Amino acid sequence: MIKKSFYFLWGSQAISNIADIIYLMSVISFVFGNTHSLLSTVIVPLVRFLSQIISGLIFPLMVSRFRLVKILVFAQLAQFSIFLCFMVFYLLSKSIPLALMFLLIFCISFFDAWVKPCRNSIIPRLASKEALVKVNGLISTTDQIIKCSSWAFSGILVIVLGTFNSMIIVLASLFIATILASLVKDNSDQENKSYNKKSKWVQAAEGWKTSFRDKRIRTIFIVDAIDTIGGTAWLGAFVLAFCVQVLNKDESWWGLANGSFFAGSIIGGLLVVSVANYFNNKKFPLMLWGLAMYAAIAGAFSFNGNPFVAIALMFLMGPPLQVTAVIRRTLLQENAEKDKLPKVMACLEVTNNVFFSVSLLSLGWIADTFGIQTIYAVASLVTLGSVAIGVFARSNFAEQKTKMLQSEAVRQ
Numbered sequence: 001m002i003k004k005s006f007y008f009l010w011g012s013q014a015i016s017n018i019a020d021i022i023y024l025m026s027v028i029s030f031v032f033g034n035t036h037s038l039l040s041t042v043i044v045p046l047v048r049f050l051s052q053i054i055s056g057l058i059f060p061l062m063v064s065r066f067r068l069v070k071i072l073v074f075a076q077l078a079q080f081s082i083f084l085c086f087m088v089f090y091l092l093s094k095s096i097p098l099a100l101m102f103l104l105i106f107c108i109s110f111f112d113a114w115v116k117p118c119r120n121s122i123i124p125r126l127a128s129k130e131a132l133v134k135v136n137g138l139i140s141t142t143d144q145i146i147k148c149s150s151w152a153f154s155g156i157l158v159i160v161l162g163t164f165n166s167m168i169i170v171l172a173s174l175f176i177a178t179i180l181a182s183l184v185k186d187n188s189d190q191e192n193k194s195y196n197k198k199s200k201w202v203q204a205a206e207g208w209k210t211s212f213r214d215k216r217i218r219t220i221f222i223v224d225a226i227d228t229i230g231g232t233a234w235l236g237a238f239v240l241a242f243c244v245q246v247l248n249k250d251e252s253w254w255g256l257a258n259g260s261f262f263a264g265s266i267i268g269g270l271l272v273v274s275v276a277n278y279f280n281n282k283k284f285p286l287m288l289w290g291l292a293m294y295a296a297i298a299g300a301f302s303f304n305g306n307p308f309v310a311i312a313l314m315f316l317m318g319p320p321l322q323v324t325a326v327i328r329r330t331l332l333q334e335n336a337e338k339d340k341l342p343k344v345m346a347c348l349e350v351t352n353n354v355f356f357s358v359s360l361l362s363l364g365w366i367a368d369t370f371g372i373q374t375i376y377a378v379a380s381l382v383t384l385g386s387v388a389i390g391v392f393a394r395s396n397f398a399e400q401k402t403k404m405l406q407s408e409a410v411r412q
Contacts (some may be wrong), residue, residue: 002126002135005183005184005186006123006126008183008184009126009181010142012180012181013115013142013177015173015176015177015180016115016173016177019174021147022158022170022173024044025166026163026166026170027044028044029163030096030101031044031098031101034098044102046357047102047109048105048109051106051107051113052110052113053350053353054110055110055114056117056346056350060205060206063346069185069186071118072114072115073178073181075111075114076111076115076177077178079108079111079112080178082104082108082111083104083108083167086167087168087171090164116345116349117345117346118342120329120333120341121333121341121342121345122184124333125186125338126184126186130280131276132330132333133272133279133330134276136326136333137269137270137273137276138269140325140329144262144265144322148262206340206343207342207344207345207347210344211347214335214336216335216397217336219390219393220331221348222386222389223287223328223386224328224348225352227291227324228356229382230379230386231321231379232359232363233375233376233378233379234261236254236258238363238367239254239257242373243257246372247305247306247310257314260311260315261315261318262318263315263318264314264319265319265321267318267319268321269322271323272323283330283397284390284394284397287323287328287390288391291320291324292384294317294383295380295381295387297320298379299376299377300313301317301376302374302375302376302379303373303377332344332348
């Protein structure tokens with residue numbers, strides 16, 4: 001069963017993601033156009049990640065006091081309000097100091113970091129356990145379609161309309177996303193009136209304690225963190241370098257590689273949605289198989305020098321990555337207690353942001369020192385490491401499945 005509110009949540013997040021990509025493209029275009037400095041442009045994602053890490057550490061304090069839907073609406077409204085103030089300032093002054101632009105990036109990213117853990121924690125309350133894989137697949141597929149289309153067309157949009165007009169579209173999108181978020185209803189969620197009985201340190205640490213004490217959640221965290229390291233190798237800059245240095249092709253092949261990957265990811269998401277019932281009883285083994293397939297494809301990619309084979313491998317990589325991502329999210333939603341899930345999700349986001357930042361610098365150094373192909377071999381090896389960890393921990397999930405079957409038998 002899927003509640004009506006899920007579709008409002010789904011629509012809100014889809015429109016918010018579109019706004020985020022157009023906003024990022026506009027900001028990057030503005031910063032580079034005004035500074036003509038690649039270093040200044042690189043600071044944009046660094047400011048975003050720093051802001052999101054700080055926000056993720058504060059998020060548990062908000063969850064301890066306010067309802068998730070209220071936090072979600074506030075986060076969307078805050079982004080809209082900040083962007084509106086920014087636009088008014090631009091109209092009045094006709095110029096934007098670079099420092100103000102970076103402040104905008106920090107503030108928008110701060111509140112945006114609350115949206116994803118809210119969304120992923122609200123989803124289990126709006127869908128039955130049997131429908132979780134399906135709704136997560138719908139969300140994930142939509143995310144991939146939006147990323148593929150928005151990154152492809154947002155650059156053209158900024159060039160044709162200009163930065164300011166593109167930002168008007170962002171403002172309108174954020175407003176619509178806020179309205180849709182306000183229509184989400186979750187009657188099972190109640191504000192915690194006794195939140196002040198616990199110290200703020202205890203509240204902030206609850207998600208981390210749950211993540212490390214629960215064997216199943218800890219396993220998913222480790223696998224997700226390792227997958228983040230491997231996933232960093234597919235960042236646009238690295239893929240572009242591979243196309244130029246190894247395949248001896250220009251930027252057009254970079255676009256083809258990204259397009260084939262997104263196409264594979266979309267097909268993977270549609271696969272999850274169409275056979276969700278099959279996935280329900282085999283989630284953890286399928287996750288391990290997906291990771292093993294990804295490791296094999298990444299390994300083959302690292303040794304390949306044929307452009308057409310590279311495009312094919314990028315396409316084949318999409319489905320297993322999408323399947324494993326949906327399953328990991330579903331397993332977290334199933335294994336964390338309802339009141340702990342938002343904090344666990346926030347901890348996961350912080351962990352992934354930290355691992356992404358560290359692995360970005362590390363893989364950049366490896367690429368410069370040992371060659372761009374080496375980072376894909378590293379991605380393959382670290383993913384095999386996550387598969388090994390999963391194999392050793394599979395008994396924990398087998399135990400969970402047995403308990404679920406026993407409880408279903410009792411109900412019948």
